[in-house]
Amino acid sequence: MLSPGAGRGASYILEARGVRKVYGDHEVLKGVDLLVSPGEMVFLIGPSGSGKSTLLRCCNRLEEPSGGSILIGGVDLLSPRTDINTMRREIGMVFQAFNLYPHLTALGNVALALRKAVGKPRAEAERIALENLSRVGLADKARAYPAELSGGQQQRVAIARALALEPKIILMDEPTSALDPELVGSVLEVVRDLRQSGMTLVIASHEMRFAREAADRVLFLDQGQVVEEGDPESLFNDPKEERTRRFLRDVRR
Amino acid sequence: MSALQRFVATFLDPDVATRYAPQIFYGLLVTFAIGLAVVVTGLGVGLLLAVLRAFGFRVVNAVLIQIVDMLRALPPLVIILIIYFGLPNVGIVIPSALVLWMSLSAVLAAFAEEVYWAGITSIPAGQWMAARSTGLTFVQTLRFVVLPQALRLAIPPLTNRTIAITKNTALGSAIGVNEILGQSISAEAFSGNATPLTMAAILYVLLFIPLVVASRSLELRYGRGAR
């Protein structure tokens, strides 16, 4: 199912080529390509420090890439003429640390960007926010503050916050790594639903089982480079590269 | 004479500066001495008060808290004037430098006690439990386990407070203490020139900027803990 709003003539929702990122004299990303078609769910796996987070953060310019090109729906993300704030509404982001605003209710968290970035009146913004909270199963927690919610609930609110802006693609940076094991399931449930409804997703994660079950493609990153890429079946069962084999072995242990 | 030359002649006259330098330098020594004395007594008494509070005598603590709050609420100059003008009238004569030292020490002690106390109460109960369960007495626990940790936490807010209070040594000029400001005001009157005042300002800034910068880096190092 094609995701709506794919740019005119663009076949990829996210087209990142040759992305490089340098911090001082440390090269975190050494020319990474990431091409995502509408409706795809792409998993990024790899050891910590491999650049997965950095890559995702470059894709909505929370980090400025040192080199390469990134197109979202055919539009050049890195061009100075691009309005980054408008573009960011098309790119949803979910963080490992949730990053919910502690001084606002769940409803307030989801509605804030609708009111201020999009400019919707309060009543309409709250209506949309409530819809999205229902979508992640938390309509009854709309008036609760983040401190009153469990980790899994907070992350689901964070997903609703990204969803409410109707993005073309959602990037998730280790969405379940900060959660107690029994709460992971509720978040993965929501991710599954998103996929079913045709949302394009790029997820950096350690959830290998989930990747095997749901991902269309898996990329293995190590030391800033894509070492291997392929569908989950082949990559997990029959990795071609030695580094991939070693990583999968360590993770299984 | 151009405007710049006039400015320099009024505020930065080298002749006036050299003529009154010894007098102002004497003021610097006095400021330094009183400042140091205030810091030592203030921080020391504050620590004793915090330790006293740790013993938990209800009545003592109730009184202590009221006195501390009063000292935190009263402007230092009010305290200084009351002691300076009032005591002679009841037969107690104290040199003005001593009045300055007493007043500022009392105020610093009050603020310091609050900071120390906040540090002590932030040490988790588990620390007390662990120490007492190995047979250490209350005082030993306080001395070897709790206070060392509490003092570390107290350093950044303390430096801030201490700097603020030692700047108040300038208030001594209002009651005739021969510190920097007092000396420079009389030099200014005698010479009819503002250079002594400029010298005083520069001296104070030179004295305190390193402390202010140092306190900022101390705060960064020991920092406000993540909540």
Add this chain to the structure above:
Amino acid sequence: MEILVHEFFNLSVMARVAPLILRGLIETLLLCAFLVPIGLLGGLGAMLVATSKYRFARLAAMAFIDFFRSFPPLVLLIFIYSGLPFAGLHVPATLAICVAFLLNSSSYYGEIYRAGVLSVPRGQIDAGRSTGLTAWQTFLYITLPQGVRNVLPELLSNTVELVKLTTLASVISAPELLHSADLARSLTYNSSPLVLAAIIYLVLLWPIVRVIRRLEHRLGPQSAR
């Protein structure tokens, strides 16, 4: 004992000087009503420059803040009031107070605001920006509310300090409570007017100090300044 009461708590003297003291109190309240908002705004301005993305602006703001935090307010006041006339610039006492205390309080408030802004975790800003909020919107709706809440005790504490600072006005004989009290003292050869002024300051500021104490207790030790 009796002599202490006569010198410090002489009710008849206090009654006699009450009108003078009252006038001084009003003058102090007016002064504070002006200085506190202006100081808060000045500090906000200093902080905005100090957290700007331009390195030069940041350094200039920090230099301003550090300079005026190191400059004892009394010295600054005397410099403006007694020093500037030598250059031909005659500054009325009240104006000297306003300028000196504005410079002083902006730097202190600025530093406090800055600590507040820095205390908000980076992730909050990431979250705001990633949903399309501009840098300014993120600052206004996400950073500022949290930052101010974190440093509320310090802001209150500094406001108390500012009120106490007005007593310095008495040194240059500007209309203000302590000045009136000191005048009354010299007229009556008795310290009770000063004690009366002290009591008034306590009534004004003690409640705020207790509020600060409660806030500090709730927010934890690092907020006790």
